[in-house]
Amino acid sequence: MITATNATKRFEDITAVDHICAEVKDGSVYGLIGSNGAGKSTFLRMLAGILQPDEGTVQIDGEDIFENIAMKERFFFISDEQFFFPNSTPKEMKNYYKRFYSKFDEARYRKLMNGFGLDENRKLRTFSKGMKKQVSVICGVCSGTDYLFCDETFDGLDPVVRQTVKSLFAEDVADRGLTPIIASHNLRELEDICDHVGLLHRGGILFSRDLDDMKLGMYKMQCIFPNPLPDSAWEGFDILHKEQRGSLYTITARGSREELLARVNALNPTFCEMLPLTLEEIFINETEVAGYDVKKLLF
Numbered sequence: 001m002i003t004a005t006n007a008t009k010r011f012e013d014i015t016a017v018d019h020i021c022a023e024v025k026d027g028s029v030y031g032l033i034g035s036n037g038a039g040k041s042t043f044l045r046m047l048a049g050i051l052q053p054d055e056g057t058v059q060i061d062g063e064d065i066f067e068n069i070a071m072k073e074r075f076f077f078i079s080d081e082q083f084f085f086p087n088s089t090p091k092e093m094k095n096y097y098k099r100f101y102s103k104f105d106e107a108r109y110r111k112l113m114n115g116f117g118l119d120e121n122r123k124l125r126t127f128s129k130g131m132k133k134q135v136s137v138i139c140g141v142c143s144g145t146d147y148l149f150c151d152e153t154f155d156g157l158d159p160v161v162r163q164t165v166k167s168l169f170a171e172d173v174a175d176r177g178l179t180p181i182i183a184s185h186n187l188r189e190l191e192d193i194c195d196h197v198g199l200l201h202r203g204g205i206l207f208s209r210d211l212d213d214m215k216l217g218m219y220k221m222q223c224i225f226p227n228p229l230p231d232s233a234w235e236g237f238d239i240l241h242k243e244q245r246g247s248l249y250t251i252t253a254r255g256s257r258e259e260l261l262a263r264v265n266a267l268n269p270t271f272c273e274m275l276p277l278t279l280e281e282i283f284i285n286e287t288e289v290a291g292y293d294v295k296k297l298l299f
């Protein structure tokens, strides 16, 4: 398990990460969301042992990460600014990682390189940004580490590759309990992969939730009422959001599915359906309730 306790990092007068406390459970997919400059990369660089916290601790299974050689084999960092040796090829990078990561799965590396249509003997400097990211992802998942730290990993990948990469991560989470921590400024990007999201703002974690908990007991309903309803009709509902366009009402409310349906049906709609909530909607609703305007922070 990864634990950050009051982790703080300053660059002269800038506090990039400000007393972060977070726990990342093994086998979960943790999304780290935040606007530009929120501190996501700095936090990941602390997790990867590149930066030493000025205050607090960042630990894996109770052991500090910084300058802990044995710990380095437990994670792979797919940095936003990827590092490859000058003039190297994917094959040379793979051989380097193989020396470093004892569980490196070469057969899988070959399969994935072929699957992605990448030439392992071509110089990486001749690869596109997206192709370089693909090589990093392949090396990352093949390294057999417990943790994968991803900084804007989906940026620059086309939609098909993005989905493939998400599937690869999901496979490893299910098969061998991999724990990816994915930093992104795009909540939508994490919609279908994360089970826990932390919202970082000005170096601090503003909000951190399990998505299952957030989804539980929150529903969106679209209903048509032939006649306008008085506001009093909604009394007794725990409404998070209400929108009316003519006879169409879109309501987001807390409660059990059955209870909400029964209440709405008692108002005699001509039509009513339950719609799935997007991660963005859940987050906006939850943070609004907590007094934050997340739209200003992320969009």
Ligand SMILES: Nc1ncnc2c1ncn2[C@@H]1O[C@H](COP(=O)(O)OP(=O)(O)OP(=O)(O)O)[C@@H](O)[C@H]1O
Pocket (backbone or CB within 6 Å): 011, 014, 015, 016, 034, 035, 036, 037, 038, 039, 040, 041, 042, 043, 185
């Ligand atoms: N090496 C550094 N020297 C000085 N300031 C730094 C350094 N690295 C980061 N910072 C500052 O720390 C703050 C957080 O930066 P960081 O890169 O962690 O944000 P981020 O959330 O990853 O942003 P983005 O989404 O734009 O990549 C910013 O104000 C940034 O200018």
